[in-house]
Amino acid sequence: MANLLSIREFTRRYYGYSRLYSLMASLRVCAEKDPRVKEQVEKIAEGTTLYLTTFPARKVLMCKKQGGKLRFLFKKYAGFEQDAYVMFKSIDLALPVYDGFVSFTKAFNESRLVIKGDTQIGMQFVALFDIAQATLAPKIQREKYLTAKPYSEKMANDVKFLSFFRGWL
Numbered sequence: 001m002a003n004l005l006s007i008r009e010f011t012r013r014y015y016g017y018s019r020l021y022s023l024m025a026s027l028r029v030c031a032e033k034d035p036r037v038k039e040q041v042e043k044i045a046e047g048t049t050l051y052l053t054t055f056p057a058r059k060v061l062m063c064k065k066q067g068g069k070l071r072f073l074f075k076k077y078a079g080f081e082q083d084a085y086v087m088f089k090s091i092d093l094a095l096p097v098y099d100g101f102v103s104f105t106k107a108f109n110e111s112r113l114v115i116k117g118d119t120q121i122g123m124q125f126v127a128l129f130d131i132a133q134a135t136l137a138p139k140i141q142r143e144k145y146l147t148a149k150p151y152s153e154k155m156a157n158d159v160k161f162l163s164f165f166r167g168w169l
Contacts, residue, residue, distance in 0.1 A: 019098035027132035
């Protein structure tokens with residue numbers, strides 16, 4: 001029974017990592033295509049670093065602004081320096097957000113996630129992830145559950161297509 005539970009936990013955790021990776025790929029493409037995201041990225045100070053993860057932190061998504069663009073990296077957590085740290089309290093609270101059934105802003109309001117460090121920087125990144133999440137979600141799901149909307153339906157389709165290919169490069 002213990003092995004079955006550990007396999008279940010392993011599967012849920014790595015499913016969460018894969019969904020987080022797809023959000024990262026979507027945000028990478030949105031930063032190039034969506035004028036709202038470009039404007040938000042310009043407001044972020046150069047060299048700003050944010051980590052996004054789920055407790056217990058084994059792997060983190062690192063977002064860093066370098067050269068006017070957002071750079072992303074998946075790393076093992078080892079106590080790096082960061083300006084803000086966004087952490088979901090558990091994988092059970094993170095999966096509905098990663099799947100697009102709860103927006104990042106709503107998750108923050110419901111205390112599903114915690115922002116440590118500079119809260120302003122954390123909320124800027126939460127707003128960016130809201131837009132990336134909205135572009136990945138199907139239209140029906142987006143209208144029912146999410147607060148952010150994509151810039152246009154054509155752009156949402158382009159982002160889905162490009163994030164699939166560019167996300168792995």
